[in-house]
Structures are given as structure tokens and as C-alpha cells.
Amino acid sequence: MLADTIEALLKIALVLGGVMTASAYLVLVERWIAAWVQDRIGPNRVGIPLTNIRLWGLGQPIADGVKLMLKGEAVPEHVDKPIYYLAPAVIFVGAILVFAVIPFGSVLPAGIFPENWNIHEPIALVIAPQLDVGLIYVLAVGSIAVYGVVLGGWGSNNKYSFFGAIRSAAQLISYEIPLGLGILGVVLATGSLRLEEIIGRQAESGWWNVVQQPLGFVVFTVAAFAEATRLPFDLPEAEQELVGGYHTEYSGIKLMLFLVSEFLHMIAAAFLMVVLFLGGWHIWGLTDGIDSPAGNLVTWPVALLRVVVLLAKVMVVILFFMIARWSWPRFRFDQLMQMAWKVMIPWGLANLVVVAIVVEYGNRIEQAVGVGREVCMGLAGFAVLLAVWLVTVLTDPSRTDNRLRRDLPVPSFLANQGDLGEM
Numbered sequence: 111m112l113a114d115t116i117e118a119l120l121k122i123a124l125v126l127g128g129v130m131t132a133s134a135y136l137v138l139v140e141r142w143i144a145a146w147v148q149d150r151i152g153p154n155r156v157g158i159p160l161t162n163i164r165l166w167g168l169g170q171p172i173a174d175g176v177k178l179m180l181k182g183e184a185v186p187e188h189v190d191k192p193i194y195y196l197a198p199a200v201i202f203v204g205a206i207l208v209f210a211v212i213p214f215g216s217v218l219p220a221g222i223f224p225e226n227w228n229i230h231e232p233i234a235l236v237i238a239p240q241l242d243v244g245l246i247y248v249l250a251v252g253s254i255a256v257y258g259v260v261l262g263g264w265g266s267n268n269k270y271s272f273f274g275a276i277r278s279a280a281q282l283i284s285y286e287i288p289l290g291l292g293i294l295g296v297v298l299a300t301g302s303l304r305l306e307e308i309i310g311r312q313a314e315s316g317w318w319n320v321v322q323q324p325l326g327f328v329v330f331t332v333a334a335f336a337e338a339t340r341l342p343f344d345l346p347e348a349e350q351e352l353v354g355g356y357h358t359e360y361s362g363i364k365l366m367l368f369l370v371s372e373f374l375h376m377i378a379a380a381f382l383m384v385v386l387f388l389g390g391w392h393i394w395g396l397t398d399g400i401d402s403p404a405g406n407l408v409t410w411p412v413a414l415l416r417v418v419v420l421l422a423k424v425m426v427v428i429l430f431f432m433i434a435r436w437s438w439p440r441f442r443f444d445q446l447m448q449m450a451w452k453v454m455i456p457w458g459l460a461n462l463v464v465v466a467i468v469v470e471y472g473n474r475i476e477q478a479v480g481v482g483r484e485v486c487m488g489l490a491g492f493a494v495l496l497a498v499w500l501v502t503v504l505t506d507p508s509r510t511d512n513r514l515r516r517d518l519p520v521p522s523f524l525a526n527q528g529d530l531g532e533m
Contacts, residue, residue: 121237125209133373134171140432141170147436175366183362186266193265198360198367201258205374207251210237211244212381213306215417216391219410235417236306245293245303248382249286252337255375256282259356262368266359274355277345277443284450285336291458292330295323295465296386299487309390317484318389324488325461325495327387329454334379336450339372341435345443380427388423391416457498464490 145152156173157164217232256279263275296319297303300311312318320327336343357368468490472483
């Protein structure tokens with residue numbers, strides 16, 4: 111019992127330190143990407159203090175963190191202080207708790223540890239490996255962020271903060287539905303709520319869920335962008351409209367908690383996307399299968415390679431998040447809501463219906479057509495993706511609405527210029 115407690119505490123410390131460090135350096139990576147997109151140099155000056163060693167600016171996150179922690183905090187007199195102080199803690203705790211069920215690899219083989227440690231079973235690289243309702247836990251804990259945002263907007267007693275909080279609450283609640291529909295399709299196809307088993311099912315079949323459920327992947331990706339409040343879905347903190355949104359009145363370490371939470375949400379969304387749709391640590395040529403019973407057969411090179419593959423996939427998805435921020439303009443709020451309720455939710459329901467039909471009648475389809483269930487699901491998924499895209503485009507009101515294409519009226523003084531010229 112004591113050994114299990116020590117193991118859990120070590121995992122918590124490593125995960126907390128790892129994701130916090132990653133979120134700090136992802137800020138630097140995003141600034142590099144912004145500089146690349148805007149054709150400038152970017153941050154490259156901060157290195158080792160009292161030396162001329164710059165290290166490509168790798169000291170910038172440390173300098174930014176120290177600056178925010180030591181910065182004087184200005185607390186406005188008009189705020190509701192208990193709620194004002196509670197909001198950043200709530201949103202940060204909700205962001206960090208998601209990582210309790212996210213696997214960072216398969217297992218560590220027992221043979222890599224010294225014999226006097228008395229470790230005879232593989233160690234799962236996840237804080238809560240036996241949680242059978244992992245995806246429900248992710249959805250439940252992830253929704254805590256809504257409370258933190260609303261508390262921040264209300265406690266600030268500022269109209270811009272309040273408007274930003276209302277926007278954020280509407281956005282997060284609306285996109286929870288398509289996010290859940292995208293996840294539900296994966297659960298229906300794999301028959302499990304455990305993230306490790308979902309990876310195992312993809313490894314056993316050799317077909318990742320992005321191929322089997324392309325429509326579900328699109329729905330989940332768009333919803334993940336909205337849940338992370340990243341551009342083009344950063345309506346709650348649009349600077350041109352709401353100054354700073356729900357954290358307008360925050361500064362110092364409280365502001366840092368809000369900003370770090372945003373990157374933690376992005377990291378969690380990237381991990382979920384990789385685990386649910388991109389095969390997790392699986393890549394063709396590695397030892398396939400889930401941790402049990404194959405976990406006892408995993409050697410340390412395979413275990414290390416699985417960790418590297420998983421983190422590499424996550425980094426690619428995070429880079430996609432960052433490049434998208436500097437590539438697409440921000441949606442209007444009405445467009446954002448229409449996309450959730452009129453596009454993403456119907457698409458998610460269509461994907462769910464297709465998956466349910468293939469799962470129910472997969473064996474009959476396989477006997478009649480001669481192809482496996484995964485192939486049938488993938489072909490049906492791509493066909494439905496094309497169909498719903500065509501229906502969405504053809505029924506778009508802007509295609510038949512001529513109000514934006516009408517001739518502009520000519521001002522009266524310009525209309526009379528011809529008469530004046532003739533005179």
C-alpha cells in the first residue's frame with residue numbers, strides 16, 4: 111500500500127512538473143512560430159545570466175515566469191475579492207486534473223529496475239491506470255473551467271470581464287456537445303472508456319480511428335479548438351472587443367495561472383486527439399497490443415520508443431494548433447454559435463449513426479462484401495463526410511442571399527456630377 115502511494119506521488123510530481131515546464135516552453139515555441147509567420151527574428155536573446163551565451167533564447171520562459179511572479183499585483187477596489195481570488199485557482203485545478211488519466215506511454219518493464227526495489231510488475235505511465243471511466247472523468251473535470259471563467263468575470267465587477275465570461279460560458283457549454291459526440295463514436299467503436307484500451311484496439315486492428323471515423327475526427331478537432339479557446343475561437347478574450355476578456359482585471363501570478371491554464375487545455379486536447387484518433391503510442395512495426403497481457407513482454411527499448419512516438423505525435427498536433435492561430439481570422443460570435451449548433455452537432459450525430467450501424471451489422475456486412483469492419487467503417491465515414499460537407503455548402507444561406515452582393519447606392523452629390531459637368 112505504501113509503495114503504491116509513493117508511486118502515485120512520484121507520478122503526480124513528474125506529470126505536474128513536466129506539463130508545467132512544457133506549457134512554459136510552448137509559449138516560447140509559439141512566439142517563434144509567430145515570428146516565422148510574420149517574417150521576423152523572434153525571441154533569441156535571453157540565455158545564461160552574466161554570460162554571452164544566448165542558447166537561442168531558451169531562458170525566455172524562465173524570465174517571463176519570474177517577471178510575472180515578482181510583479182506587483184494591483185487588486186481593484188471594486189472587485190468581489192473572495193470570488194476574484196478563487197477564479198484562477200478553479201480554472202487551473204480543472205486544467206491540471208485532466209492529466210490524471212492521460213497516458214504518457216504504455217508501461218515501464220519491471221526488469222529495468224534494481225532487484226532490491228522489489229518491483230515485479232510493469233508500471234503504467236499514467237497516474238490513475240485502473241480508472242474504467244477515464245473519458246467520463248475527462249469530460250467532467252474539463253467542464254470545471256466554465257466555473258472558473260464565470261467566477262473571474264463576475265468577481266472582477268467589470269463589464270468587459272463579464273461579457274467575456276458570458277461568451278466563454280456559452281462557447282464552452284455549446285462545444286461540449288460536439289466534443290462528447292466525437293468521443294462517443296470512438297467509445298462505441300472500441301467498447302471501452304479507458305484511454306489505454308482505446309489505443310490498444312487501434313493497435314490490434316492496425317486502423318487508427320482517424321481513418322475509421324474521419325467525420326468524428328473533424329468534429330472533435332473543431333470542438334477541441336473551441337474548448338481550448340484558441341484562435342480562431344478566442345472570442346472570450348478578443349482584445350479588439352473586450353480588452354482582455356474575463357482576465358482583464360488580473361495581473362501577476364493570478365494572470366499567469368489563467369495563461370498557463372490555456373496552454374494546459376491545449377496540451378490536454380492534443381493528447382486526447384492523439385490517443386482517441388491517431389493511435390496513441392502505436393506505430394506500425396512496434397509491438398502491438400494493450401498493456402495486459404502484452405505489458406509483461408514489453409522491453410525497455412520498446413517502452414521508450416512508445417513514449418517518444420506518443421510525445422512526437424502530440425507535438426505535431428500542438429504545432430498544428432499554433433500555426434492555425436496565425437493562419438485563420440477570428441470568427442464572429444454568431445458564426446461560432448451557428449457552427450456549433452447547426453454544423454458540428456448534426457455532423458457528430460451523423461457520425462454516431464454510421465458507427466452504430468457498422469458496429470451492429472459489421473459481421474453481416476463483412477460476410478456479404480468480404481471486407482473487414484474497419485474498412486467498412488472507414489469507407490462509410492468518408493462517404494458521410496463528403497455528403498454532409500456537400501449538404502452544408504449547398505444549404506449555406508450566403509449562397510442565395512444577395513444582400514451582400516447588391517449594388518451600393520451612389521451618394522447624391524456624386525450622382526449629380528455628370529449634370530454639373532455638362533453645364
